Structure formats: C-alpha cells, structure tokens
Amino acid sequence: MANTQPLDDLIKREYKHGFFTAIESDTLPPGLNEDVIRAISAKKHEPEFMLEWRLNAFRHWQAMQQPTWAHVHYPAIDYQAISYYSAPKKKDGPKSLDEVDPELLRTYEKLGVPLHERARLAGVAVDAVFDSVSVATTFKEKLAEKGVIFCPFSEAVQKYPELVRKYLGTVVPPGDNFYAALNSAVFSDGSFVYVPEGVRCPMELSTYFRINAASTGQFERTLIIADEGAYVSYLEGCTAPMRDENQLHAAVVELVALKNAEIKYSTVQNWYPGDAQGRGGIYNFVTKRGHCRGADSKIAWTQVETGSAITWKYPSCILEGDNSVGEFYSVALTNNYQQADTGTKMIHIGKNTRSTIISKGISAGHGQNAYRGLVKILKSAEGARNYTQCDSLLLGDKCGAHTFPYIEVKNPGAKVEHEATTSKISEDQLFYCQQRGLSAEDAVSMIVNGFCKEVIKELPMEFAVEAQNLLGVSLEGSVG
C-alpha cells in the first residue's frame, strides 16, 4: 500500500558546495618515492629529524598492504597516480587577511565561512587549510597571551621542534596502519595545538578544511597536546568542491591528554559524497586516536559524518591513566552510494577507566553503514566500565546497516554494556507529520534529528546548528 516516492525524491539533492576555485598551484608531479618525500620535506624547510621520520614511515608503508577487512568496496587505488603536494602559490606567507588571495577568501564566503566575520563575531580562531598549506591564522595573539600554541603543523615544526619531536607519532606510530604510514611519509600540513599546564583554552579552536586542486591527495596531520590540568575544545569542519574523479584523503589526528587534562574534539564532515549514481566523491581513510596518558584525564570525540564516498574512520581512546574517561559520540549518514565503516576503539588500561560509545548510523538510498567498535579491557584495568549504544536508522529498502562490535575483557571485575537497535522511518510516520502540515522533507529532517539528538547535544552550539542543517540537506529521499 505504501509508496516510497516522496522519500526517494527527498534524497535527491545536489551537493551545495560544488565549485572549483581557480588558483595557481605549486604542485608536484604524480608519484611516490623517496625523492618525492625529500622534495616535500625540502619545500617545507624541515629539520633533518622530520625528513628521517618521513622516510622511516615510507619504508614501513612500502612493506604494508591496503586493509581489506572494512565493509566497503571501491576500485584499487593507484598510489603512483596521485600528486603528493599542492600549495596555493605565494611569495611570502600572508601575515594578515589582506594578504590572502581574494579568490580564496571568496571560496570561504561561498562555503559560509567568512573568515574575518566568523573570527570576529564568534570569537573563534580559524586556522584555514586550503589544500595543503595553511594560509590564514587568526586570534593567535590572544591565544599566545595564555601560552596556547595554535598554528599550522609546518610552522610548529619550525618554531617548536622539541614539542613536535616529543609527541609526534607517540599516539599513532608511523607504522600503525597502511594509511597512517602513508600520511606519516607525505603529510603536507595540518594543525598543531599545545595547551600548557593548568590553562583552559579561552576559545574553541576551529579548522576548516577544503580540498581543491584536481588529483591531489590531502594528507593532514594534526597533533593536540593538553598538558596537565589543561582544557581545549577543537572543532574540525570540512567541505569540498564537486569533482568527478575520486580523491584520497588520509589524515592522522593525535591527541595527548596528560594528568587531569581534557580534550574535546568535534568534527562535522561534509566532503563531496559523489553524485546520485555513485560517481566521484572523497575517499576518507582517517586515523584518529587519543591517548589519556595521565590520571583523571578525559578525551571526547564527537563526529557528524555526512560526506565522502567512502569513510574508514575509528576515532579511538587509549585509557592509560587511572580514572581516565573516553567518549565517542557519532552520527554517520550514508545516502545514494556512500559507504561508511566507522566506529571507535576504547582500550582500557588504567584502573577505574570509563568509556561511553553512542553511535547513530543513518542509511538512505543505496548507502551502506557499518559500525565497527572494539572495547578492550586489559587485566590491569580494575573497575573499568563501558557503555555502548549503537542505533541504526534505515530510510528505504535498498540501504544497509551493519554492526560489528568486538569486546575483549581480561579483567573479571569490568562492566561492559552493549545495546543496539535498528529502526526505519516508516511511511506512516511521514504521513502523520504531513497530515499535521509538515513537508515530507521537514518530517524526515525532524525524525532524523530526533534520532541523533544525543550526539548533536555534545557538539558546541554553533556547530550543532550546522550539523542539524547538514543532516537535513544530506537526506533527500528514502523509506519503505
């Protein structure tokens, strides 16, 4: 009796951020070998230790195989066909917004990220990454007063080599996995944050990523260190222009929380997902990991993932310090032919460590959404507790939701809870809302946002609104 037409129509909406900015790029020819890595390192005037570190990672990578265990399918990637460095051309680094290429600023305008406006009005320091090199950094001085370092990674390598050397690769080692090794060898830029002992970072730190320049992989490297008793909230938001061929993105994010420190890391990811037929779109193979190194530390990951053709991502927490806390709140939405294999790993090592996992997967169209999570409680983790809630929402009858929970408990006193549900948006629910005057589109958006609200409420306010809008936009049409 029911008919899926209104939902089908809903799903089909064009990607809003599809445009291409014509900016001269300084791009290396495609291919990857030690010479390319030396060239990247030289272009960035890196100290010797960084070059050695990259070369070491490259040697690891050469011996590794692309992982195949994830529930995603895509044609083999030719890593020699990718260009590993692309930077907007510039004479000297811009010292203020006036020096930034106006074309680039217009790109941000179109994305709804007016740098100066946003920075001034919202009090947010924006470290804007355009392709691979950071071009504008604001509010640096205010942060500097508190001793907070927030700068492009490449700048940190120049200015704070001892901090970089001390922490880089200590959470995600260069040989950790195929993509992390690749990133370690060729990473171009990213963000570096250091919050000194006892300092509460006075503002949310935010980075907007943008992929441009055709056939250029993007290899971001982010390192955030919260020293003892420090607090920082970091926002990561992404959009990318419309593009036909697939683009590889293999980022690495490392978080280090020392004793009593807290790091909140929030992501809204809206990269180009490919068209309605599944052509194009970003391959998002990301390694994100936090290390609660000291006692009473806390790391919380919150993510709303609506973009990318393929997502392979498991923001994780290593809970080493006693009483440390790891949290993972996730909304992953797949529409059309998007595929996502995402989840988290909570590794309990210290005593009385606690972790919470709230995962919301939404599948529409032909989307495939897998939750993959590991809760590992070591023998040493006396009194450890985990709570996992894993919910799936289906729109239509051509999509899929999959759950792969792994639980390893070596300490008999640990408490691990796992709850999972799967539900569908039914035609009856839609009609009910329509009969009350709501459009089908608004009804889907309302139901989806209701489904996700436990995660959305973990986001900082302005991000939460953006995320809600994004969920509405990303869903056009499916139920059955």
Added chain:
Amino acid sequence: MLSIKNLQVNVDGKSILKGIDLEVKAGEVHAIMGPNGSGKSTLANVLAGREGYEVVGGEIWFKGRNLLELAPEQRAREGIFLAFQYPVEIPGVSNVYLLKAAVNAVRKHRGLSELDAMDFLTTVKEKMKLVQMNEQFLYRAVNEGFSGGEKKRNEILQMALLEPALGILDETDSGLDIDALKIVSDGVNALRSPERAMVLVTHYQRLLDYVVPDYVHVLVHGRIVKSGDRGLALELESKGYGWIESAAARA
C-alpha cells in the same frame, strides 16, 4: 465546505469506494457508520491524501478547491485534520517539538507570524486542559509508550491547536474505556463551532451518545446506502448492520 461527488477509489487494484456523494457544510457534524470493511477508513484517508489510495473517479472539493490536486501537507494547512485511528509513534521527537512545528507550518500558511517557544507553551498548556492531559506529555516522544486513551487525547489536542476547518475523526472511539471516551468527547464538543465541520467515522454508535451528530450516513460495500439523523444511529444500535446490508443488496 466539503463536497464529494461520485468518489470511486481502488486499493491495490480492488474497488473499495464505489461512488460516494456527500455534502458537508460549516458547523455540521456528520457521522459515517458502517460494518468492518465497508470503506469508512478509506474515505477518511483519501480526504487526508494518504498514498496508496487510487482515486479512479469522482471529485472532492474543499472550500472551493480541488482537493485531489493538493499534497497531504497542503490539505492540512488548508484546514483538513485527520485524527488517526492508530496514531504512530515517533521515537526521539518530543511531542512539543512536533506540535510546535505543525502549528507554525499551518500559521505560516495562513499568513500569521510563527509562535515563539514561550507563546506556544502558553497556548498549548491552555489547550491541554481541554483533554485533561498532563504537561509531562509534552516532553515525551510523540505517542511513544502512550496508552490507547492517551494517544487519542493527544490527537484531539492536536486538533485543538491546529484549529482546522474540517476535523475527520477516524474511529477515535475504538479502544477507549468509558472515562477516556468521555474526555475525548468533551474535547471534541468543545471544538464544535459554526465555522468548523466534523466527520466522525465510527463502527459503534456509543460515541454518538456523547458527540451528537447532525447527520448519520451508513456506508456499506463502498456506497452510502442510507442517510438520516441521529435516530438512524440508534436504529443501527438495536438492529445491527445486517438489515441494512440485506436492504442494500436488494436495492
């Protein structure tokens, strides 16, 4: 207000309504009665614009507009309200959120300003008294875990808030105990007005003891076979549907 002419409707290729004629004027309350499977709920759903009902003949005019050309949400905004026989649960969406979204969608359509959270709460609390609902129902998920009576009261609350021109109550009395039936009926009676019409779809006449209709129509096998006043409902109560079905078969 509502004019149905020779309406014929198929469901899954099967003929359910075989030529319905019905005129409903502002201020009137019409009861549609009939045995199970006679097409009562089909009529209610077609008026609201539900998918899966194929109109193969006839016309429906509502306030001078061709209703069949309007999407379900447009009909709602124009003033058609359907109180569902089985109100659906929407986990995660709070009742107050849906109510506010609905009220503002309708207000916007009528050229009124949208109510902010404070004004809306004042309004909704006032209307809740009508159906004796506790404020806590506002913050629970839509119909989730509501008892049968609570769901039906919630429907009447929505009708009170949306102030429709035409309220269609589909088996609103089914599954209600006598106390709940009384509360729901009181709510419905309070909403009767010279500007508003109501169509009550019901199998039993007991609802009509509380909400007294102006007209009663008996639907059998997809046709209105008899129309009358309240006395007809009482006659059905004592004789059952059998006599009228055999009369219809003879005709």
